[in-house]
Amino acid sequence: MKVLVSALAFVGLVACNPMTESAPEGSALGVAQALVQTDSIQDVLKSSRQGAIVHLKGRVKNRVPLLEGIVYELQDETGSIWVVTREASLNQGDEVVIQGKLHYQSIQLHGKEQGSAYVEQQEQIQHTPAVQSQ
Numbered sequence: 001m002k003v004l005v006s007a008l009a010f011v012g013l014v015a016c017n018p019m020t021e022s023a024p025e026g027s028a029l030g031v032a033q034a035l036v037q038t039d040s041i042q043d044v045l046k047s048s049r050q051g052a053i054v055h056l057k058g059r060v061k062n063r064v065p066l067l068e069g070i071v072y073e074l075q076d077e078t079g080s081i082w083v084v085t086r087e088a089s090l091n092q093g094d095e096v097v098i099q100g101k102l103h104y105q106s107i108q109l110h111g112k113e114q115g116s117a118y119v120e121q122q123e124q125i126q127h128t129p130a131v132q133s134q
Contacts, residue, residue, distance in 0.1 A: 036125060038097060042078035045117055050104055054119060056081070057097045060090050060130075074098070074119075085121035093130025099123040 038057040058076035069086035074096070083100060090096065100119035107115045 036097065036099070040078040041074065041076050041081050044102060044119075045079060045081060047102075049102055052102045053099060053122075054102050055097070055099050055125070056083075056119065057126075058095070060092055060094045060096065063090065063092060071118075082116070082118040083121050084118060085124070087121065087124050087127075090127070091130060095126075095128040095130075096124060097126035099125060 036055050038055045041056060041058065044054050044056065056074055056076070058074040058080075061073040061075045061080060063070050063072040065088070066084075069084065069088055070090060071082055071084045072090055073080050074083050083098065085098075098119070098121050100121045100123075102117060102119055104117050105115050106113065
């Protein structure tokens with residue numbers, strides 16, 4: 001239920017916000033950006049730096065389609081965080097390196113705070129599709 005409520009809240013948040021596209025895979029810019037230092041999800045969640053630009057690397061877990069993109073759960077070895085993006089080509093199991101802006105969405109449910117931090121993806125720096133078993 002919390003995932004659904006959060007996903008619905010993201011729809012309202014991103015409906016009018018422009019987002020940038022990623023560098024083409026294999027481009028010189030894309031290769032250079034792949035060397036960027038990434039933050040652990042646990043550190044990002046602890047810092048609560050509202051509006052901070054973060055770089056994350058992880059595996060796509062759950063995903064929820066939106067009208068213009070998706071919301072997906074990005075997981076690394078330290079935790080997970082929800083990411084909103086227009087990159088609809090991401091699939092469960094894909095590995096990505098992204099740059100995004102950290103936000104916090106407050107959601108009151110039955111008088112209790114159920115909000116959470118999430119990332120608005122600004123750029124997809126690297127994308128490695130999941131290996132499909134045959």
